[in-house]
Amino acid sequence: xxxxxxxxxxxxxxxxxxxxxxxxxxxxxxxxxxxxxxxxxxxxxxxxxxxxxxxxxxxxxxxxxxxxxxxxxxxxxxxxxxxxxxxxxxxxxxxxxxxxxxxxxxxxxxxxxxxxxxxxxxxxxxxxxxxxxxxxxxxxxxxxxxxxxxxxxxxxxxxxxxxxxxxxxxxxxxxxxxxxxxxxxxxxxxxxxxxxxxxxxxxxxxxxxxxxxxxxxxxxxxxxxxxxxxxxxxxxxxxxxxxxxxxxxxxxxxxxxxxxxxxxxxxxxxxxxxxxxxxxxxxxxxxxxxxxxxxxxxxxxxxxxxxxxxxxxxxxxxxxxxxxxxxxxxxxxxxxxxxxxxxxxxxxxxxxxxxxxxxxxxxxxxxxxxxxxxxxxxxxxxxxxxxxxxxxxxxxxxxxxxxxxxxxxxxxxxxxxxxxxxxxxxxxxxxxxxxxxxxxxxxxxxx
Numbered sequence: 311x312x313x314x315x316x317x318x319x320x321x322x323x324x325x326x327x328x329x330x331x332x333x334x335x336x337x338x339x340x341x342x343x344x345x346x347x348x349x350x351x352x353x354x355x356x357x358x359x360x361x362x363x364x365x366x367x368x369x370x371x372x373x374x375x376x377x378x379x380x381x382x383x384x385x386x387x388x389x390x391x392x393x394x395x396x397x398x399x400x401x402x403x404x405x406x407x408x409x410x411x412x413x414x415x416x417x418x419x420x421x422x423x424x425x426x427x428x429x430x431x432x433x434x435x436x437x438x439x440x441x442x443x444x445x446x447x448x449x450x451x452x453x454x455x456x457x458x459x460x461x462x463x464x465x466x467x468x469x470x471x472x473x474x475x476x477x478x479x480x481x482x483x484x485x486x487x488x489x490x491x492x493x494x495x496x497x498x499x500x501x502x503x504x505x506x507x508x509x510x511x512x513x514x515x516x517x518x519x520x521x522x523x524x525x526x527x528x529x530x531x532x533x534x535x536x537x538x539x540x541x542x543x544x545x546x547x548x549x550x551x552x553x554x555x556x557x558x559x560x561x562x563x564x565x566x567x568x569x570x571x572x573x574x575x576x577x578x579x580x581x582x583x584x585x586x587x588x589x590x591x592x593x594x595x596x597x598x599x600x601x602x603x604x605x606x607x608x609x610x611x612x613x614x615x616x617x618x619x620x621x622x623x624x625x626x627x628x629x630x631x632x633x634x635x636x637x638x639x640x641x642x643x644x645x646x647x648x649x650x651x652x653x654x655x656x657x658x659x660x661x662x663x664x665x666x667x668x669x670x671x672x673x674x675x676x677x678x679x680x681x682x683x684x685x686x687x688x689x690x691x692x693x694x695x696x697x698x699x700x701x702x703x704x705x706x707x708x709x710x711x712x713x714x715x716x717x718x719x720x721x722x723x724x725x726x727x728x729x730x731x732x733x734x735x736x737x738x739x740x741x742x743x744x745x746x747x748x749x750x751x752x753x754x755x756x757x
Contacts, residue, residue, distance in 0.1 A: 324620035332380035373593035376645025381705035401425035406474035424474035
């Protein structure tokens with residue numbers, strides 16, 4: 311059945327579903343953002359490090375949820391495979407981690423091994439090797455750790471993933487794992503490292519290449535976030551995992567890239583030293599503005615090109631000036647940019663029920679912007695003072711003791727990260743009127 315073209319509906323759909331998911335670099339929707347030279351392209355610089363690294367390495371990649379980082383990891387995967395001849399496994403930890411509870415090295419490593427095992431089963435012919443590891447793990451957890459109600463049907467394909475689902479979906483089981491493994495952590499890490507070594511060697515043997523570089527890209531770890539009364543504990547656990555327990559995140563003969571929450575970079579710029587000496591790589595929002603607040607035409611052209619790839623007829627719905635306005639109002643955040651465009655399409659479609667032939671007008675756009683702004687509000691007076699400091703200094707301007715507040719600002723998208731020579735920060739553009747009103751009513755100046 312032929313579907314009648316509808317520019318509003320088609321634009322909405324192009325920014326939902328597949329259009330909003332991570333893209334492969336050869337996808338028709340893909341638009342280069344910061345590609346070119348290593349000093350301007352964090353992914354190219356990260357590839358260069360991995361390309362030159364020999365026996366093993368660990369790199370950290372940070373960025374906001376929804377700003378295209380997962381898509382860029384897929385570009386990194388392709389670079390490593392085509393330019394370095396590497397074997398690359400990509401795992402999404404959203405499927406294996408409970409993102410709102412405190413982490414310990416024990417449950418993180420178990421989740422990582424389940425993710426790795428699933429990728430191995432899907433991408434290689436080495437299921438027997440993963441089966442052997444999980445058999446040893448099951449014996450270890452039941453006979454030595456004496457973990458109750460732990461059982462895997464090892465004959466079933468995808469058995470390791472079931473452990474990942476339990477760790478992700480059952481908080482009580484996760485806490486039980488943490489409690490029982492605190493006295494057995496070194497054994498758990500030793501077994502995991504032994505499994506990784508045997509896995510790398512088997513992959514090399516399968517490829518008939520004893521020097522094959524094997525890389526594991528670990529996506530979505532940055533989505534760990536604290537909520538409610540446990541927020542502080544969650545944030546502290548992430549800092550401890552990637553600093554005090556960093557040694558347990560390195561694996562012999564394996565090259566790893568972990569995504570991490572943005573607040574780790576802000577609190578500890580030298581965090582990479584604990585994991586091998588590499589600085590943290592930041593994937594920023596699209597550069598639609600500079601430190602002075604002036605518009606960046608090159609970044610705005612990228613935002614327009616992204617919509618062009620999805621629907622070449624978008625101008626039938628939104629004028630170029632309005633699209634540019636939405637790109638600026640969302641600060642180059644792709645997820646919010648898509649959301650505002652979708653809501654413009656919905657708003658206009660609703661208006662045309664009563665007034666056929668209506669066009670998107672100023673009041674409609676204001677309502678759509680107001681919906682997103684309201685999600686960022688209200689702002690407490692103490693928060694407003696810090697946000698003014700951030701806006702003025704273009705830095706986080708928060709004491710390292712105030713981790714929870716900083717994490718909340720970053721998780722909630724109240725502040726944004728850009729890259730122009732070096733990383734810098736600013737408040738979400740839709741918050742600026744609120745911050746200016748607060749400034750006018752207090753003695754806190756805003757520049």
